[in-house]
Amino acid sequence: MNTIIEPFRIKMVEPLxxxxxxxxxxxxxxxxxxxxxxxxxxxxIDLLTDSGTSAMSAEQWAGMLRGDESYAGAKxxxxxxxxxxxxxxxxxxLPTHQGRASERILxxxxxxxxxxxxxxxxxxxxxxxxxxxxxxxxxxxIDEGKQPQSRHPFKGNMDxxxxxxxxxxxxxxxxxxVMLTVTNNSGxxxxxxxxxxxxxxxxxxxxxxxxxxxxxxxxxxxxxxKLREPGQSGRSVADIVKELFSLADGATxxxxxxxxxxxxxxxxMRDEHLAARANNLLILTEGFVTYGGLAGRDLEAMAxxxxxxxxxxxxxxxxxxxxxxxxxxxxxxVRIVEPPGGHAIYVDAAEFCDHLTPDDFxxxxxxxxxxxxxxxxxxxxxxxxxxxxxKATGKAVHPPMQxxxxxxxxxxxxxxxxxxxxxAIGEVRANRQxxxxxxxxxxxxxxxxxxxxxxxx
Ligand SMILES: *Cc1c(COP(=O)(O)O)cnc(C)c1O
Numbered sequence: 001m002n003t004i005i006e007p008f009r010i011k012m013v014e015p016l017x018x019x020x021x022x023x024x025x026x027x028x029x030x031x032x033x034x035x036x037x038x039x040x041x042x043x044x045i046d047l048l049t050d051s052g053t054s055a056m057s058a059e060q061w062a063g064m065l066r067g068d069e070s071y072a073g074a075k076x077x078x079x080x081x082x083x084x085x086x087x088x089x090x091x092x093x094l095p096t097h098q099g100r101a102s103e104r105i106l107x108x109x110x111x112x113x114x115x116x117x118x119x120x121x122x123x124x125x126x127x128x129x130x131x132x133x134x135x136x137x138x139x140x141x142i143d144e145g146k147q148p149q150s151r152h153p154f155k156g157n158m159d160x161x162x163x164x165x166x167x168x169x170x171x172x173x174x175x176x177x178v179m180l181t182v183t184n185n186s187g188x189x190x191x192x193x194x195x196x197x198x199x200x201x202x203x204x205x206x207x208x209x210x211x212x213x214x215x216x217x218x219x220x221x222x223x224x225x226k227l228r229e230p231g232q233s234g235r236s237v238a239d240i241v242k243e244l245f246s247l248a249d250g251a252t253x254x255x256x257x258x259x260x261x262x263x264x265x266x267x268x269m270r271d272e273h274l275a276a277r278a279n280n281l282l283i284l285t286e287g288f289v290t291y292g293g294l295a296g297r298d299l300e301a302m303a304x305x306x307x308x309x310x311x312x313x314x315x316x317x318x319x320x321x322x323x324x325x326x327x328x329x330x331x332x333x334v335r336i337v338e339p340p341g342g343h344a345i346y347v348d349a350a351e352f353c354d355h356l357t358p359d360d361f362x363x364x365x366x367x368x369x370x371x372x373x374x375x376x377x378x379x380x381x382x383x384x385x386x387x388x389x390x391k392a393t394g395k396a397v398h399p400p401m402q403x404x405x406x407x408x409x410x411x412x413x414x415x416x417x418x419x420x421x422x423x424a425i426g427e428v429r430a431n432r433q434x435x436x437x438x439x440x441x442x443x444x445x446x447x448x449x450x451x452x453x454x455x456x457x
Contacts, residue, residue: 004320007313008057008411016044024372032453033368033438035377044375045417046409050343052098052256052263053409057308060260060301067297072288076296080303087238087306088245090268092275094282095292095299099216099254100125102267104132105281106212106252109274110176111135118166119179119214120145120158121186124385126179126214126252128446135176138166145187146400148337148348153228155337156184156221157196163203172207181214182221182244186381188403189217189322189341191224194232194243201247210271213251218244219258220342223315238310250274257343260305260410264298314411318342321418322408328422332429343407347425349382350402353435358383358398360437360457366404366428369435374424379405384440385449 019027019042031037040046046053056064068074077095084093096102103126111117111133120141122130130137140162144152158180167175180200183191197213204211215221222240225232232240245251249271255264267282269275279289286293294302308314319342326340329347337346353362363380370376379385382402390397406421428435436456443452 004317006414007317017041018044019375021372024375028368028371032441033364033456034452034454035367035371036450038371038377043377045413045421046377047406048377048379050257050407050409051254053412054260054262055411056260056301057304060304063300063304064297067295067300069296073290074296076299077290080299083303083306084266084268087241088251088268089242090245090250090270092269092272094267094278094289095294096265096267096282096286097293098256098263098265099252100129101286101293102252102265103129105267105278107133107135108281109277114174115176116166116170116174117177117179118163118175120156120181120184120192123181123185123214124447140166141184141187145184145190148335148401151338154193154196155190156182156187156192158200160199160203163200167207172209175209177210177212178204179212179214183217183224183342185216188337188346189344191221191342193229194225194240195229197244197247210249213244213248215251216254216257217342219309219315220319223319224342237312237315241310255302255305258309259302260309261298261301264294264302318410324415325406325408325418325421328418329425332422332426334425334429337403345406346381347404347406349404352429352432355433356437358402359396363402363404364438364454365435369428370425373428376421376424379407380449381405384452
């Protein structure tokens, strides 16, 4: 059989609310042309993020009822800790309320003024937490990772020569850790190869620098390794995942992605002393070491979710349904970041809106067009998210790509939902010259994409 089906059936449904174009126009204006400010009930297909938007399984919901809410040493904690150790082999497991809490603790311990922290591409919260500590966040993805049309199978890889050069330039003592984001969310959801992880590990070993994974999508990355990396097709995903983590000194994870839950995170560490210091910070701001800001039932749902995500039938369906969306858009002439990544399709908004310049925020303008036309919500990954004003010159500095990310929530939408999205974007494309640029009216200094207000130019 060639048909890859959704490997689940649906037993609880949430109705979707249809709106008229006139209603959507008014909603968009009220939200200051920022989809983050649109109430979810006014969205038809929500591709804003795959984070925390998964549908949980019957077994996860059963776990929610079993949750042990003891303050210290709850059964749910031990179940969660056991699963995380089993999957990753890392000995110290710290529960956090989400990924950025893990990042904040890690960078408070290892970051600080004068430090330089390389990554393939820092995710937005990772960069913000790194910089908040006073450290500089440096992106060292391979050149192919910045070219939307390159079909390199592992566009999330780090440029190892650039890493060597950076360490030589600033000195190993100023590099407190090296990170790799798997899959590379800000760089198009592109995977990192095992070979690259080993190479980065090698560099870290030579200089005595700890190596951490930002492992939010470790299972999707491992499945893409199985599909694309020579010599890996015969291995189980669980085995590849084990090797990935065996190469790291620790990991920050948001369980809201491959953990298949709506809230939760993890900080994993190999070093006992560092873990002890991290536990002190955890107690200070998250919660006691056996719950870390979560309810016992959340720990149950995570324990089950991290197991389920390694199911290869699920991963086959997951990766295939994202690729299906990408292929449909390509048929309409839309340029996307190729090959399709693990959790999302990234549309090249600079090409889509080639009548606009980066100063017009083409990605944000495209988001608004998609919402107006079809009630679809997506997110901009371009000059709104990563652009900034140079303090010295007062000029806008733009990132290399203007992307619109269509993130696919896990186990939530069916193939016909994706068909609707493909058709709608094809229609927007047919009339793309009508898309108007935007200007920022009001924006905070950090993470401005969440709350910035815009007006049509
Ligand atoms: C989501 C995400 C984070 C942050 O996790 P939160 O749970 O949203 O705090 C960090 N890194 C990557 C790559 C992510 O995708």
